Amino acid sequence: MTGSIQVNETPLVLYTLRRADDALVLGHRLSEWCGHAPSLEEDMALANIGLDLLGQARALYSYAAELEAAGHDEDGYAYLRDAPQYRNLLLLEQPNGDFAHTMARQFLYSAFADPYWRAMTRCADPTLAAVAAKSEKESAYHLRHSSEWMIRLGDGTEESRRRAQTAVDTLWPYTGEMFEPEDMGIDPATLRPEWARTVTDILSQATLTQPANTWMHRGGRIGRHTEHLGPMLAVMQHLQRSHPGARW
Amino acid sequence: MNDLVTRARHAAETVVDPEIPVLTIADLGVLRDVHMAGDTVEVTITPTYSGCPAMNMIALEIGLALDRAGIPDARVRTILSPAWTTDWLTDTGRRKLTEYGIAPPIPGSSRRALFGEQTVPCPRCRSIDTRQLAEFASTSCKALWQCQACREPFDYFKCH
Ligand SMILES: [Zn+2]
Numbered sequence: 001m002t003g004s005i006q007v008n009e010t011p012l013v014l015y016t017l018r019r020a021d022d023a024l025v026l027g028h029r030l031s032e033w034c035g036h037a038p039s040l041e042e043d044m045a046l047a048n049i050g051l052d053l054l055g056q057a058r059a060l061y062s063y064a065a066e067l068e069a070a071g072h073d074e075d076g077y078a079y080l081r082d083a084p085q086y087r088n089l090l091l092l093e094q095p096n097g098d099f100a101h102t103m104a105r106q107f108l109y110s111a112f113a114d115p116y117w118r119a120m121t122r123c124a125d126p127t128l129a130a131v132a133a134k135s136e137k138e139s140a141y142h143l144r145h146s147s148e149w150m151i152r153l154g155d156g157t158e159e160s161r162r163r164a165q166t167a168v169d170t171l172w173p174y175t176g177e178m179f180e181p182e183d184m185g186i187d188p189a190t191l192r193p194e195w196a197r198t199v200t201d202i203l204s205q206a207t208l209t210q211p212a213n214t215w216m217h218r219g220g221r222i223g224r225h226t227e228h229l230g231p232m233l234a235v236m237q238h239l240q241r242s243h244p245g246a247r248w
Numbered sequence: 249m250n251d252l253v254t255r256a257r258h259a260a261e262t263v264v265d266p267e268i269p270v271l272t273i274a275d276l277g278v279l280r281d282v283h284m285a286g287d288t289v290e291v292t293i294t295p296t297y298s299g300c301p302a303m304n305m306i307a308l309e310i311g312l313a314l315d316r317a318g319i320p321d322a323r324v325r326t327i328l329s330p331a332w333t334t335d336w337l338t339d340t341g342r343r344k345l346t347e348y349g350i351a352p353p354i355p356g357s358s359r360r361a362l363f364g365e366q367t368v369p370c371p372r373c374r375s376i377d378t379r380q381l382a383e384f385a386s387t388s389c390k391a392l393w394q395c396q397a398c399r400e401p402f403d404y405f406k407c408h
Contacts, residue, residue, distance in 0.1 A: 041392065045384035052388055055299025059328060130329030134298050137331070137408045138388075145383045 005072055005080045013067050014087065015185050016128070017077065018221060020060035021088035023135075024078055025229070026109065027053030028236055029096055038099050045145060049106070052138040059131045066127075079240035083230045084223040091174035093220070093229040097167065100153050100160065104167035107146035111198040112178045114139040115191045123185070147202045154206025161207070168203065169211050176216025252319065256289045257282040259317035263309045266302050267387050270348045273306060277336025280327060289314065289322040294332045296408070297388050334408050345405060346371045351393065353407040368404050370395035380404075 007013065030050030037043035061074035091109060096102045117139050120132035153164040178195070179188045203210045219225065239246055260282055261274040273279040273293065280292040291310050295303045307324040314322040334353035337345075342352040351371045369376050375397035385392035390403040 041382035041384075044386070045382060048384040048388040051299035051301070052297060053299070055295070055297060059298060126329060130327075130331060131298075133331035134295070134328060137333075138298060141383065141406070148383070 003080075004082050004085065005076050007072070007077070007081065007085065008068055008070060010067070011184050012125075013064050015182065016060050016064040016067065018087040018182075019131075020057045020064060020077065021086050022092055022109075022113075023053040023060065024057035025086070025088040025232070026092040026106075027051070027057060028232065029092065029094075029105075030102070032096055033102065042099070046102070049142050049145070052135075052142070056131065056135045056138070059134075063127050063131070075240065079237045083225050083233055086220075086223060086225065086229060086233070088220050088229075089174070089177050090217050090220040090226050091171060091177065093226060093232060094171065094174065095228050097170075098163055100163035101167040101170070103146050103149040103153065104164065104171050106142065107150050107202065108168075108171055108175055108199065109178075110139055110143035110146050111202075112175075112188075112191065112195050114143045115194045116186065116188070119186045119191065143198070147198075150202050150208070151206045154203070154208040164206065165208050168208055172211040173215060174217050176213070177218045177220060180218060180221060182221070252289060253282055253284060255317055256291065256314055256319050256322060259313040259319070260291050260310050263306060263313050266305045266309075268345070268348070268350065270344045271341050273310075275338050275341030275344060277332060277338065277341075278306065285323065289319050291322060291324045292327050293324065294327050294330075296332050299388065332408070334405065337405075349402055350390070351402060351404040353405045355407060368393055370398060370400065371402055372400050373398040378402075 007017070009017070027050045030046045030053065033046040034043065034050075037046055057078070058074050061077045064077060065072050065074065089109070091105060094101075094105060114136065117132045117136035121129055121136060123129045123132060150164065153160040155161070156164075179192050181187060181189065200210060217226070260279055261272055263273050263279075265271045265273060265276055265278070276296065278293050278296060280294050282289065282291050284290070291314070293303070293306060293310070303326065307326070310324050311322065314320070335355060337353065345352045349371050351368050354366065354368060367376050368378050368380075370378050373395060375395055377396040378393050379396065380391055380393050381401065382392040385403055389406055389408070391406050392401060393404045394401045
């Protein structure tokens with residue numbers, strides 16, 4: 001087995017890795033649906049959204065490598081860091097559950113990511129602004145797709161409604177973490193009103209009940225993860241850890 | 249030197265998108281520039297989508313096309329800024345897409361209302377009585393639609 005890399009997390013490297021890890025972890029979760037989605041169209045949709053996220057992650061990891069200048073590369077960040085070195089939101093590492101669960105996770109995140117990337121297009125750092133400009137176009141589709149599903153499931157059959165409400169209730173305590181302050185870049189709290197507007201609008205169209213804001217989970221941004229990230233990384237990293245440098 | 253760049257540009261312009269082979273990378277607006285970087289010819293391209301799996305293939309094809317044109321040591325560089333937009337699709341490209349059976353992108357449509365509330369004319373019979381079947385189709389850049397008039401399903405090249 002190959003050991004992990006040690007990353008010198010300057011503020012900008014950390015900022016970049018947090019965005020990259022969000023995209024990679026959610027993208028990987030979506031890839032787990034490949035061949036298992038409820039319909040062929042959705043199988044392709046989830047794979048395509050996962051691919052968008054993977055592309056965003058790659059661009060950001062490459063930039064982190066350039067900033068860190070320690071000889072690491074995108075594969076190193078993805079495959080050779082342990083769970084406590086990952087900086088993603090806890091929401092995104094939550095298991096897929098049923099289709100409603102996956103859509104609720106996608107919706108709650110996309111409603112945040114879309115305005116986040118839009119704000120980041122005005123970033124003074126040209127590379128981050130360029131990644132944001134691409135990602136923002138993609139997140140618009142991810143948000144639309146997951147919003148449509150929330151409405152369809154919530155305002156659907158008894159069973160789909162029950163599953164959609166359970167998913168929203170289960171994931172809600174993970175949404176507070178998105179708005180935690182960071183040392184640099186965009187203050188996520190400024191995006192909260194837009195996120196809340198989108199979520200309230202779609203949940204009401206879906207005839208779902210918006211949970212109350214009570215206690216919120218946190219810790220992903222500093223590497224304190226739920227029990228779900230480790231097993232996910234074990235699967236994702238297995239090949240590179242067992243056969244270092246393996247290429248297709 | 250100018251001759252070399254012109255020759256390189258002509259060669260690069262022949263490379264097609266592996267997923268929509270009727271379109272060249274020039275039609276698509278993916279080919280951004282061909283210039284000299286020191287003694288080396290440099291071709292810059294920009295991805296359509298962050299995760300577009302065709303980019304590696306396109307870079308490889310450019311290298312091969314230039315090699316065939318007698319420029320073996322060209323460099324292909326990917327740039328992200330400014331971000332590619334479907335507005336860069338040329339008029340020729342839009343026409344070729346329609347003839348190929350893919351509806352070209354309708355500007356400014358990505359943030360429209362839910363449930364595909366937009367009008368995409370059928371590339372075969374031109375009817376506007378069409379509906380979206382799936383937001384994501386065979387590739388990330390296309391949605392799957394169906395024409396209610398001629399009943400044919402078709403791909404719609406989404407606006408970005
Ligand atoms: Zn038709």
